[in-house]
Amino acid sequence: DRANPLTARVVVNRFWEHLFGIGIVETSEDFGSQGEPPSHQELLDHLAVELMKHDWDTKWLLREIVTSATYRQSSRTSPELAERDPRNRLLARGPRFRLPAEIIRDQALAVSGQLSDKMLGPSVQPYQPKLGLRAAFGGSTDWDTSPGEDAYRRGLYTKWRRTAPYPSMVTFDAPSREFCTIRRTRTNTPLQALVTLNDPVFIQAAQALARRVLHEIDADESARIEWLFRTILTRPPSNEEFNRLQRTLTAAKLHFEADPEAAGPMATDPIGPVPDCTDTVNLAAWTVLANVILNLDETLARP
Structure with missing residues (x-):
């Protein structure tokens, strides 16, 4: 009426x-x-x-x-x-405010080229730590990670258990669904930075981005840095931002050259083996740079 x-x-x-x-x-x-x-x-x-x-x-x-x-x-x-x-x-x-929990994950998968555009169907079970499952189910770990592209579907399709909700999304204030939530709160704690820096989903997204930039951009380092920044933030970096990113990349290369054993896990765990004709140290350094950009406030917020 x-x-x-x-x-x-x-x-x-x-x-x-x-x-x-x-x-x-x-x-x-x-x-x-x-x-x-x-x-x-x-x-x-x-x-x-x-x-x-x-x-x-x-x-x-x-x-x-x-x-x-x-x-x-x-x-x-x-x-x-x-x-x-x-x-x-x-x-x-x-x-300007931080993106919702589901979109933060979806965004990382999207820019890395991993996000599945498959629609409809049953809920999926992306990777989550076994520790949380043991705590929730008294030692049971019956959460089997979905195979193939189902592990990379939008957060909308993630299976939700009220006794053990998806950890990274809860850290970013996704409701537990134990009761109706009209408005989501937005907290700001170190836990959120720990998730985007260390959660396997975000690490794998950074690894996939590093492989994309080395495979798709057959140019010098400067062009690759600009492509990586523009792919994630949809704008070119300023001169100051570019210089900082270049210094970060150089420092990462020096670190992994001094400690080659650390380069392997950074470049391959959990995404998989290093592609042929790709230098592991270089790939690990670009993974670090991608992870840094994925963790910028501008990346995680609605600009």
């Missing part, structure tokens, strides 16, 4: 929350008198009315928001803005 646009307001607020990190009504679970008032009442009402006029076309709503000047503005802030509007409720800058 157009005379009661509550449903339309809730839908609009959900889309806004997904795109901006916080809804026009912050308490998206409560639009009643106990909830927070809208930060922009007229905007919420306008979008709700237009959504109904467009026959509840959510694609129209999404396009309307993401093509707006508000959404497309830079997310860079200034000391003045940080003081006056630390939570960006006045929308003086573009949204």
Whole structure:
């Protein structure tokens, strides 16, 4: 009923929350008198009315928001803005927040060329540490990693056990599904950095990226660094960023040349043997560089 646009307001607020990190009504679970008032009442009402006029076309709503000047503005802030509007409720800058747990994993697989585009079907079981399974099931480790491309399907298809949820996603605040979660929290702890630096999924993504850059870019080191950076972040590196990455690569090569035994595991575990005609030390160094870029704040956040 157009005379009661509550449903339309809730839908609009959900889309806004997904795109901006916080809804026009912050308490998206409560639009009643106990909830927070809208930060922009007229905007919420306008979008709700237009959504109904467009026959509840959510694609129209999404396009309307993401093509707006508000959404497309830079997310860079200034000391003045940080003081006056630390939570960006006045929308003086573009949204910036960490990506959801599932997308962080999917993104790493996608840029490395490993992500499977297979759709539908039963849940899959990507790799997870055996220690967590033993703790959850009293010694049982009946989680068998799915074979082939099923191990690299989108996080949407990951099998979920409430007694033992997928560890890396829970670390990035994916809900355990023991109860309904209206809004996900976003914590910031060292555990998250430990996951993206050491979890086999992310290490394997870095190894696959290193193999891609050495195989696909038959050019000098500079071109390879720029390709790797652009592939992950979809922009070229600045001069300062390029110089830092070059120094990191050089340091990694020197480290593995001094300790060749360490190069083998870095280049092959868990992805597999080194391809023919590929130097293990060089491959390990590029794996380190790929892992560094995959761990940048800009990589893990919605810019």
